[in-house]
Amino acid sequence: MRALVQRVSRAAVSVDGELKGAIGQGVVVLVGVTHGDTAEQAEWLAHKVAGLRIFEDTKGKMNASLLDVGGAALVISQFTLYADARKGRRPGFTEAALPEVAEPLVARFAEVLRESCVAVETGVFGAHMLVEIHNDGPVTLMLER
Numbered sequence: 001m002r003a004l005v006q007r008v009s010r011a012a013v014s015v016d017g018e019l020k021g022a023i024g025q026g027v028v029v030l031v032g033v034t035h036g037d038t039a040e041q042a043e044w045l046a047h048k049v050a051g052l053r054i055f056e057d058t059k060g061k062m063n064a065s066l067l068d069v070g071g072a073a074l075v076i077s078q079f080t081l082y083a084d085a086r087k088g089r090r091p092g093f094t095e096a097a098l099p100e101v102a103e104p105l106v107a108r109f110a111e112v113l114r115e116s117c118v119a120v121e122t123g124v125f126g127a128h129m130l131v132e133i134h135n136d137g138p139v140t141l142m143l144e145r
Contacts, residue, residue, distance in 0.1 A: 002144045003048075004030040005028075005049055006029075006140045007027055007140075008023070008027060008135055009025060009136045010134045011026075011132060011134060013129050013130070015124050020123060021074055021121030021123065022074075029076070030078035030081060031075060032078050033101065034082050038105075041105075042106075042109040043108065044145050046111075046116065050118050051066075054066075055069045066118055073110075073121070074121045074131075075106065099125070099126055103126075
């Protein structure tokens with residue numbers, strides 16, 4: 001399971017012109033699921049994201065977590081995190097889990113973030129989404145479990 005975490009000043013997601021979720025300060029988390037991933041991995045990643053010290057403290061150092069700053073998370077399913085573009089020009093997606101496997105794991109990831117007292121907004125699984133990201137820093141990290 002992979003999570004691309006971007007610290008943001010604000011972010012939003014819409015589908016067919018309809019706003020589905022928006023946050024202020026926090027993180028956008030693009031979540032990819034591969035074969036064999038489990039709920040345990042989703043839970044581990046959610047706890048990792050909630051506790052990641054990527055926000056500035058009062059001294060301007062990255063010592064504060066999402067929980068410390070009261071930030072929110074916009075969680076977006078992103079099967080393309082498992083794209084393989086080593087050969088040719090069109091990426092292959094055989095490493096991405098099937099939707100019936102991926103959807104409940106992405107939902108579990110979001111649920112555990114909520115259980116950790118993080119305000120969570122989500123996209124729409126499988127939909128063509130327009131994601132507006134105002135990357136702060138920029139700070140972008142790839143996590144894998």
